[in-house]
Amino acid sequence: MYYLAPTRVEHRLIIVRIDNATIFVVGDTTLDAIQPMLEKEFGKWKAEGNKGTKQIAQASMPEKGQAIIIDRPGAQQSLILAAHLAPPTGADNNIAIETMNLTLGGAFTARVNMNLREDKSWSYGAYTFLQDARGQRPFMVYAPVQTDKTGPSLLELKKELNAYIGEKPPTADELERARLDQVRSLPGQFETANAVLSSLLSSKRFDRQYAYPESLVDKYNDLSLEDLSKAAEEVLHPEKLTWIIIGDAEKIIADVEAADLGSVSVKSMNAL
Known part of the structure; x- marks a missing residue:
C-alpha cells in the first residue's frame, strides 16, 4: 500500500488543490477547443478544507563576513x-x-x-x-x-x-x-x-x-x-x-x- 507521510498529505490538501492552481496552455489552439479537455481531466477535482498560503520569512544579513x-x-x-x-x-x-x-x-x-x-x-x-x-x-x-x-x-x-x-x-x-x-x-x-x-x-x-x-x-x-x-x-x-x-x-x-x-x-x- 502506498503511504503518504502526514506532512505530505497536509501539503497536498492545503497547497496542491484546484482552487490554488493556474493552468497554462501554449499552442495553436483556443479556449473553446481546450476547455472541454480540461473539464474532462480536472472537472471532478474538488478542493477540501481551507486553502493554505506560503509564508516566506525575511532573513537578516550577518553583521560581518x-x-x-x-x-x-x-x-x-x-x-x-x-x-x-x-x-x-x-x-x-x-x-x-x-x-x-x-x-x-x-x-x-x-x-x-x-x-x-x-x-x-x-x-x-x-x-x-x-x-x-x-x-x-x-x-x-x-x-x-x-x-x-x-x-x-x-x-x-x-x-x-x-x-x-x-x-x-x-x-x-x-x-x-x-x-x-x-x-x-x-x-x-x-x-x-x-x-x-x-x-x-x-x-x-x-x-x-x-x-x-x-x-x-x-x-x-x-x-x-x-x-x-x-x-x-x-x-x-x-x-x-x-x-x-x-x-x-x-x-x-x-x-x-x-x-x-x-x-x-x-x-x-x-x-x-
Whole structure:
C-alpha cells in the first residue's frame, strides 16, 4: 500500500488543490477547443478544507563576513564562492539589479571576468550572478583559480566589488553594452512554445502581469547610471559576504587570512 507521510498529505490538501492552481496552455489552439479537455481531466477535482498560503520569512544579513576553507589536499585549483542575500526577483527595480550585475560580473566582458581571466589569466572564468526566488535570493561570486593565485584573486574580487559601489561606479559604455545585450536577446527568448510558457510561469511566480515581457524594451531603454548605482548600493555588501574556498588548506590558509574576509575556519571534505 502506498503511504503518504502526514506532512505530505497536509501539503497536498492545503497547497496542491484546484482552487490554488493556474493552468497554462501554449499552442495553436483556443479556449473553446481546450476547455472541454480540461473539464474532462480536472472537472471532478474538488478542493477540501481551507486553502493554505506560503509564508516566506525575511532573513537578516550577518553583521560581518566570514571565510570557510573546505580542505582538498593536493588540489591544483581553488574554487572561490561567496554569497549574501539580495532583494527578490520580483523587486520593482529588478531590471536595474540584473543590469548592474551584468556589468559587474554577469557577462564574459564584465569587470570580474575581464580582470581575473582576460587580464591576469588566473581563471578560466569568473562571474557574479543572482538566482531567482520569490523571497530574498542569493547574490553570488564564482571564481575557480590557480592555487597559488587564491590570495591575490580574493583581493581582486574584493577590489572589484568595493570599487563598483565606490570610486569606480558603472560607466555609460558599460550600461549601453548591457542594455543592448539584453534587448537584442529578447526575440530569442520567445522562439518556442516552451519558451513562451516559461515566460508566463515566471510572470505568475513573481506576481507580474502576463504582458510584462512587452514592457522590457522600454524598461531597459529607460535605465540610467543612477539606477545602476542605486541598485549596487542596495545589493552589494562585500563586508558581509560568506566566502567558501575549496582547495588545499595548507597552501592557501595564510593568503585567505591575509585577505581580511572575516573569521576564517577550515573544514574537512569528509566532515561535510
